[in-house]
Amino acid sequence: MKVALIGATGFVGKALLEELLARGHDVTALARHPEKLNARPGLKVLAADVQDPAQVQAAVTGSDAVVSAFNAGWANPDIYRDFIQGSRAIVSGTKAAGVRRYIVVGGAGSLYTPQGTQLVDAPDFPAAIYEGARAARDVLSELRNETSLAWTLLSPPVAFHPGSATERTGKYQVGSDTPLSTGDGPGTISAADLAVAVVDELEAPKHVGKRFTVAW
Template sequence: MNIALIGASGFIGSALLAEALARGHRVTGLVRQPERLTAHPHLTAMQCDVYDTADLAFLLAGYDAVLVSLRGRGKHDNGQHYLTGFRSIVQAAREAHVKRLLVVGGGGSLQVAPGLELLDAPGFPEEHRGPAEGPREALKLLRGETVLDWTMLCPGAIIEPGKRTGRFRLGTDRLLVDERGESRISVQDFALAMIDELERPAHPRQRFTVGY
C-alpha cells in the first residue's frame, strides 16, 4: 500500500514506520524535521505542520491510508495542544477524501471497571493526566465522525521498547492485563497489531486495544 504516516519520527511512529517498511509498504513520513528519518528506498520524508489544515489536506491526498501518531507537549500539555492538532488532522483528512484513517490512541480511555476509565481511576499518575486527556477527547471526536472511515488502536497502561513477539491479545474497550495484573505492550508488537489492521481491516469506526 501507499500510506502517509504523521509523526513517523516519534517513539510509536518510528515503530510503525519500521513495521510498514518491513512489510513492503511505501510510506511518506510527515514530520516536523524530515532529516530525522533514515533513508529507505520505500520512504519519502516530508516536512509537515499538522496545525496548517489547508497544507496538510494537500499533503494527505491520494494515499490508500493515513496513519496518525500524534504527540502532545509532554507533562506540560493539558490535552488542548494535542486536541487542536488532532482536530486539524481530521478536518484535513475530510478535505483530502482520505480512504482510511488509523490513529494511535491512549490507554487512559480504556475501562478498568464498568463506567470507570483508567484515567479516572484512583492512583492514576498525576503527571500523566494532562497528556492522557488529549487522546481520550480525540476518541470522543472520532466516535461522532460521520465521514471518515477511522480506527483507533490503544496500547495498554504501559507501552515500552521490547521485542516483536507476535504473541498478544486484542480487546475493545476494556484494559487488558496479564496474569500478574500488569497492562503492557512492546512498541514493536503495538506496531505489528496496527499494520495488521491496516492490511486486514477488522475494526472499522471502532477503538480496539492490544496487550499481553
C-alpha cells in the first residue's frame, strides 16, 4: 500500500516506519524537519506542518491510508490545544485528500476501569501527562462522530512508555475499551509489537470505526 505516516521521528513513529517498510509498503513520511529522516528504499519524506490542513492534504493525496502517531510533545505547555488542533488538521486534510482509511495511535487514558470511569479521570492519574491524555481522550470522542473516514484508534497498554521493552515478538493480545494486564501487573508491550498491531490492522482491518487496545 501507499501509506502516509505522521510522527515518523517519534517513539512510536520510528517503530511504525520500520514495520511498514519491512512489510514492503511505500511510505510517505510527513515531517516538520525532514532532515531527521534518512533516504531509504520505499520511503519518501515530505516537509509538512500537520497543524495546517492544506499541507496535510497536499502530502497525503494519492495515499491508500494515513497512519498517525502524532503527539504535540509531552513537555509542551500547550499540549492540549496543539494536540487537538493538530489532530483536527490531520483529519481535515485526510478527508480533503479523499483518503478514507485512517489509523491513529491514541492514548491509554481513555480506557475504562471496571467501575465505568476512564483512567484519565482517576484522582491519582499522573499530572505530568494529564493534559496530553485528556487531549487524546477528546480526539477519540471526536472520531466516534466521524462518518467520512474508515478510522481506527489503537490505545497502547497502561505501562507503555519509552522505557518499555524493545523486542519484536510479533505477538500480542487484543482488547477493546478496558486495559489489558500482563501477568500480575498492568499491560505493556514494545513499540515494535505495537507497530505490528497497527500494520496488522492496516492490512487486515478488524476494528473499523472502533478503538482497540493491545498488550503482551
